[in-house]
Amino acid sequence: MEVLFSNFVVTWQQAVMWVIGAVLIFLAIKKDMEPTLLLPMGFGAILVNLPNSGAVEIVEEIFEFGIASELFPLFLFIGIGAMIDFGPLLTNPKLMLFGAAAQFGIFMTLSLAALFGFDMRDAASIAIIGAADGPTSIAVANRLGTQYMGAIIVAAYSYMALVPIVQPPVIKLITTKNERRIRMAYKGGEIPKITRICFPIVVTVITGLFAPDAVALVGFLMFGNLLRECGVLDNLSEAAQNILSKLITLLLGITVAARMQADAFLRPDTLLILGLGLFAFVFDTVGGVLLAKLMNLFTKNKINPMIGAAGISAFPMSSRVIHKMGLKEDPQNFLLMHSAGANVSGQIASVIAGGLILNFMSQYVA
């Protein structure tokens, strides 16, 4: 009988991790927050924090195979690329500027994390939470060899799910009611098929030339989009959108648990990282909105500054949030196409930002 009960030695840290796991499962099921990721992550957190858990070794092996090698984030990007319709962006390419501006939070957070004493590699890994893009966060943090992988992924995905709660108060704080009511005409038009097909190739080449470290990420994202747009591989495109992305997200979620063992996760730094992640999302939003306000000083056709906030990469959550906010201020104000354009730009810009961070950090990597 003694053997049967020999494992009943649960540390309080492990118990806390069970609670964290349960909270993640609760948020996934009850609040519908990124369920494909938070549910396996929550279950994984419980799985690896059982006393003498026999799952740790296998989860660690999947981690090495799928995350340390960057296979999972890259495969996931094929699915995301296949899901994205770049039409609104191709109709109004200027919207890409908001994608660029909304990466401001990444660099602000890098500075703040550096000020708080994190070494540059860890500071950059934490800052990339502001990419608002799970695969980019995972790939960059992994490449920089940070010790905070678990906390970074939890923060990145949690805040992506919390975009409807994080962005509106920030936007309201820095815009006036009149600004939020600005109507924008949408001049939709048919995008030539050749443009849609060439766009992913051109983006890959240009980004690859400027940020070689980002070329794997942007390349797989754009490959997924090429599958979608080429018109001859609809089956593969659908498989990438529905099966591949969901399967990889599921494996990613449960594998991340390898970095959620109590001794590595339950540290004061984790709370600080969660705070810095929120800071990154807030300043991403601020960066996008302020650029729109700045552009309004010089342009005749005014831009609704809320569109700038959609430049963060959390797709399609952010564009929907902005559209709803627009409708709330003025029921006839339809901002969805503009916000979707800024939002998909954010997807590209966040990958470029990740590549630039890797370029800058190459001097700090041993």
Add this chain to the structure above:
Amino acid sequence: MNLNIPNFLESLSIMGKGMLGIFIVTVILILSVYVLNFIGRKIEKKNDDQE
């Protein structure tokens, strides 16, 4: 908590270079989309005329 001022100052230059870098790449991408749209429309018009 000790504040690391030298690290912070170093990070400011990364911030400047990073944001500048993103905007440079973005502007090039915007220009390339205008070129793609222009060429795409020309090709489409030519094909329509031929039909």
